Amino acid sequence: MSAVIANPTPALTLYQQLADSVQTLIERGTLRPGSRVPSVRRMALQRDVSIATVIQAYTVLENRGLLEARPQSGYYVRSRPGLLAPEPRMARPMARPSEVGVSDLAAEVVNASAEPDFVALGAACPHHSLFPTKKLARLLGAAGRDDPSLIGRYAMDASHPPLCREIARRYLQVGTPLDHDELVITVGCTEALNLSLRAVTRPGDTIAIETPTYFGILQTTQALGLKVIEIPSDPRDGICLDALQRALETCPIKAVLLIPTFSNPLGACMPDARKAALYELLATHDLPAIEDDVYGDLHWGDRRPKPLKAWDTDGRVLLCSSFGKTLAPALRVGWCAPGRYLERVRRLKFTNTVGTPVILQKTLSDFLRNGGYDHHLRSIRRAYREQVQRFSTAIVSAFGAGTRISRPQGGFVLWVELPAGVDTVRLHQDALRHRINIAPGPLFSVRDRYRHCLRINCGLPWNETIEQAIATLGTLARAQTSD
Amino acid sequence: MSAVIANPTPALTLYQQLADSVQTLIERGTLRPGSRVPSVRRMALQRDVSIATVIQAYTVLENRGLLEARPQSGYYVRSRPGLLAPEPRMARPMARPSEVGVSDLAAEVVNASAEPDFVALGAACPHHSLFPTKKLARLLGAAGRDDPSLIGRYAMDASHPPLCREIARRYLQVGTPLDHDELVITVGCTEALNLSLRAVTRPGDTIAIETPTYFGILQTTQALGLKVIEIPSDPRDGICLDALQRALETCPIKAVLLIPTFSNPLGACMPDARKAALYELLATHDLPAIEDDVYGDLHWGDRRPKPLKAWDTDGRVLLCSSFGKTLAPALRVGWCAPGRYLERVRRLKFTNTVGTPVILQKTLSDFLRNGGYDHHLRSIRRAYREQVQRFSTAIVSAFGAGTRISRPQGGFVLWVELPAGVDTVRLHQDALRHRINIAPGPLFSVRDRYRHCLRINCGLPWNETIEQAIATLGTLARAQTSD
Structure with a gap:
């Protein structure tokens, strides 16, 4: 049994530990409904942690429905904690390949x-x-006015280098160094997933996916003639590595496709240690992973979780994402960082849609460069x-x-x-x-x-x-x- | 043997007959280099044809390099007819399926x-x-200004109905009635071809194509795991129906993919009678055809040749085209009229790229509606x-x-x-x-x-x-x- 699987529940972060500890106090009645919990500053002193850690912990508890923030007053234990529903249960494993x-x-x-x-x-x-559509519309108008050839110049090359640089710069900030020319700009994350699947599988192959998972992924998989094995996913921590390992040991799986960060529909986020363990597992079985990171920038806590790609030392992760959930769904601009499959994905992009409209790429690149994105x-x-x-x-x-x-x-x-x-x-x-x-x-x-x-x-x-x-x-x- | 094949060279149109007849006079020296040919009006009287027919015939001869027009003077036999190169020869048939x-x-x-x-x-x-990029840029800017939600509204539906109506209206003018909701708007003609191929074949299947043909078609075919049989194509009249028939009778062909109107690279245009015969052949073998019509609007003569789709009475032609060669290559907007495969193509579109940027569709629709396109x-x-x-x-x-x-x-x-x-x-x-x-x-x-x-x-x-x-x-x- 590998070290990966021996430790299925990696250590919690400090703020998660604190949140759980406060939750226990609430559940045991030490902190009673309606009462005020210690102020952020006081709690930080009590537990010898930073103020940021306490804020994160209280945020988690607020989200769990246990605390409520009252402006200018502080955090209180919710008076109707009965309203807090339990979390869904993880599906039971059933690791046989299925036609989609x-x-x-x-x-x-x-x-x-x-x-x-x-x-x-x-x-x-x-x-x-919720999106800055007026600002984007202005940038789009300006892009066409300044250089109308962006409409008429047949861009055989899919990817607008300034946009790639902006995207690469942002990944660098979350510990994922990418060269801008490792990126292929696509028509939304959906095309990125398509090209990635086609780069690493052939029709009839089996891939492992989380369950439950986004139905678009199932439809794309079906359309490509692939079979899937559904691996149960924990509503908080994401794909069950134990079950995945068993599936990898018993089935001819060609790739793993998952949403490690704020999965759809569960919203699960694999902690760093689990992402590292998943990467180990992939390396052991010499398998590629297709990572849908489309929700990665939508963390509610302070820290943007690292994508799985951050652990990718040998190019086996095909990172797929887009601006569809964060900025401009209808512009349909996404990207793929295909690692060692770069040349294959580039060619598939050419055969699939040739290019992604460059004027839209320039508009997004201008928006990102002007610093409005953060x-x-x-x-x-x-x-x-x-x-x-x-x-x-x-x-x-x-x-x-x-x-x-x-x-x-x-x-x-x-x-x-x-x-x-x-x-x-x-x-x-x-x-x-x-x-x-x-x-x-x-x-x-x-x-x-x-x-x-x-x-x-x-x-x-x-x-x-x-x-x-x-x-x-x-x-x-x-x-x-x-x- | 079907009637189709019994008449491999359908009757020439009046203007083609006239052009050929004048060409013979030049080749025999009756009309000598540098001499003026009869005026359009005189020739029309001489041959008892309309003035339009003579103009068409002289245009053909001008293009063949035999005549030259001198402003305010008329048409002259070119003084260096030696410069007129012969046409390329048709490839020999070699009808075995090949991996691409x-x-x-x-x-x-x-x-x-x-x-x-x-x-x-x-x-x-x-x-x-060559493209009206400034005007398109203005329309694009205006579209965003008037309705910024075009950038932010997630359009699950691929196709912008006003654009579909404009496209359908134009096909109606060339004898090809289509309902606007029979159209799927795609990311260029390339995506339309992809979706069409995926709708009518499975990996490993064989399709018939013309030879020579556009390399993008070959690459797309290869990427989808299809095999091809290359059918020789005549540099003027397009795919050789005899050879196609033989191939259909001997190989398990699942579809025919071709560019019947101004093919790439030959520039061949199948005369109406050959398109009709091709359609008969498809019907006899109950096969779909994927028609790449991307050059159809680029006729030099007066008449826009009808697409093969004009003969489609039972929905077996998947018409694919785009604005890439006529209006706005970099906007990457194309379409597919998939006939009986509509629902399949629609779903494949959703799994491939979800939608085509609606603000670009609206821009093109506005351009077409404002009447600047003709x-x-x-x-x-x-x-x-x-x-x-x-x-x-x-x-x-x-x-x-x-x-x-x-x-x-x-x-x-x-x-x-x-x-x-x-x-x-x-x-x-x-x-x-x-x-x-x-x-x-x-x-x-x-x-x-x-x-x-x-x-x-x-x-x-x-x-x-x-x-x-x-x-x-x-x-x-x-x-x-x-x-």
């Missing part, structure tokens, strides 16, 4: 996402008002975090006892496990009639799993329509169990 | 195309000055035609006796067959050292064919640099034969 079926359900959810008057809880799409990210992270908390509270009240909800530390989606007996495919169909779109659980697996689960998009600024929609979902779900 | 190899040569040509200071005779890319097309057709004629003349002088050149009636590329003994791969390498990029013949086949051929991009406004480059190519080629 075409999903009419996915098409239905996707089509409903395009309906302008639906409450868009289905697709993982933030509301456009400021924007701070504001969007705050917004997502607040929205997720509001949605979370509303979901618990709407669905009641027996509901489990994920507690992500980043991103903007929630995974909800409803009381036994609720069928979310039926809930989805009922909801459509109320012009509400949700993503029912079975979408997120190739087996008939998660029928009582659903994913909720919290990328929408909170308002009464949403509040009402969630209440309606609760009513519809309860109607099922009282049938 | 990855081509380093293609990568080399593509990479050199991105070099700004190279004479870009390699890739089939018109010069950006005017622009007239000007670009004239420009391409003049450029091709200039290039053609220069190529004949540069390469001398034994050279054959295609005589397209549309588009902007020339296929050149050099005297025996010239190796165009070597010529390409020598030319790169002179900062000249060409596309050597072997790129256009999966077998080692066309080693003495090359394709020349005439999409560049004529100037001294180009004149010099072609002369240099001639010198380099002659140096080979005098080795």
Whole structure:
């Protein structure tokens, strides 16, 4: 047994330890509902940690629904801790390769996402008002005015070097040095995943994925004629390395595809030690990994988690990402850092779409260079975090006892496990009639799993329509169990 | 034997008959070099045809290099008819399926195309000055200003309905009625071809293609794991239906992929009757065809040839095209009208790149709706035609006796067959050292064919640099034969 697997739960960070310790005090009643917890400064002194660590810990507890911040007053233990739903359970392993079926359900959810008057809880799409679209529109207009040839010059080369440099610069800041010409700019993260899969597999091959996982990944996999093995994923810590190792030892797996940082739909984030262990496992089995890092910049804590790519010493990680969740979904600009598969991905890019519109690449590159991106990210992270908390509270009240909800530390989606007996495919169909779109659980697996689960998009600024929609979902779900 | 094949050379149109008849008079010396041919009006009376027919016939002869127009004076027989090179010969059939190899040569040509200071005779890319880029840049800026949400609104739906309506409206004008929601907007024609191939084949399948054909098609085919059978193509009339029929009868062909209208690289245009016959053949064998129509709007004559899709009564033609050769190469907007494969192509689009940037779709839709497109097309057709004629003349002088050149009636590329003994791969390498990029013949086949051929991009406004480059190519080629 390798060292990797012998230590399945790597050491917690200081702030996580502190959060857990305070949580224990709450659960044991030492800190009672409604009481004020020690101030940040006092707690830092008490525990001999930095102020930042305490802020992180309190943030975690706030997100877990245990504390609430009162402006100018401090943090208090929530008076209705009963509202805090437990977290969903990890799926049981079932490591046999499966064909991936075409999903009419996915098409239905996707089509409903395009309906302008639906409450868009289905697709993982933030509301456009959260993005700096006016500023981007100005930059786009200026780019065309300054150099109209950006529209007419056939760019055989996929990637605009200034944009690649900006992206590489940002990865350097999170301990992931990349050369700008190691990047291939793609049409969104979806094309990056496609090219990566095609670079490391052939039709009929089997890949390992997390379960539950983003249905777009399943559809892409199916379209490429690949089989998948679903590896259970812990709602907090991500893919189960034990189960992955067993699968690697028993099946002819050609690659692992996963979202290590704020996964979709669970919101799980693999701690650094688990990412390191995953990389060891890949190296042992000499396998490539395709890393979807599209939520990586959307951490709510202070620190941007490192991507798996940060551990990549021999080019086996194909890092895929985009600006789709952070800046400009409709510009469809993503990228791939394919490591040792660079030349193969470059050629596949040429055969797939030739290039990515260079005027859009220049617009994003200008935005990044002008330094507005970090400021924007701070504001969007705050917004997502607040929205997720509001949605979370509303979901618990709407669905009641027996509901489990994920507690992500980043991103903007929630995974909800409803009381036994609720069928979310039926809930989805009922909801459509109320012009509400949700993503029912079975979408997120190739087996008939998660029928009582659903994913909720919290990328929408909170308002009464949403509040009402969630209440309606609760009513519809309860109607099922009282049938 | 079907009626289709019994008539491999369909009747010529009136103007082609007239052109051929006048050509015979020139070849026999009845009309002598330097002499004036009958005026359009007189010829129309003499032959009892319309004035339009005579104009078409004289245009054809002008393009064949036999006549020249002198302003305010009329048409004259060219004084140096010796400069008119014969046309290339059709390849011999060799109908066995071949694996498609990855081509380093293609990568080399593509990479050199991105070099700004190279004479870009390699890739089939018109010069950006030929496109209305300033107007498009203004429309793009306005689109973003008027509705910034076009940048931030995640469009799950690939296709912008107003653009689809404009495209459908144009096809209606050439006898090809399409409903706007039969169209899928793609990232260039390349993505349309990809999705179409994936919709009708599985890896390992065999498809029939023309030879020679565009190397991008070969690369895409290879990347999808398909095998190809190369069907000879006539430099004027396109794919040889006899040879195609034989191949269909003997091989398990799953689809035919071709460029029926102004093929790349030959510039061949299948006459209507041959398109109809091809369609019959497809129907007989119950096969789909993927039609690359990217040059269809670039006819030099009066009439826009109908696409093969015009004959499609049962949805077996997947029409693929883009604005890449006519309007805005760098915006990467194309489309697919997949017939009965619509739902499959739509889903593949979602799994491949999700959507095509909607702000670019809106920009093109606005341009088309404002009516500037037809005017622009007239000007670009004239420009391409003049450029091709200039290039053609220069190529004949540069390469001398034994050279054959295609005589397209549309588009902007020339296929050149050099005297025996010239190796165009070597010529390409020598030319790169002179900062000249060409596309050597072997790129256009999966077998080692066309080693003495090359394709020349005439999409560049004529100037001294180009004149010099072609002369240099001639010198380099002659140096080979005098080795």
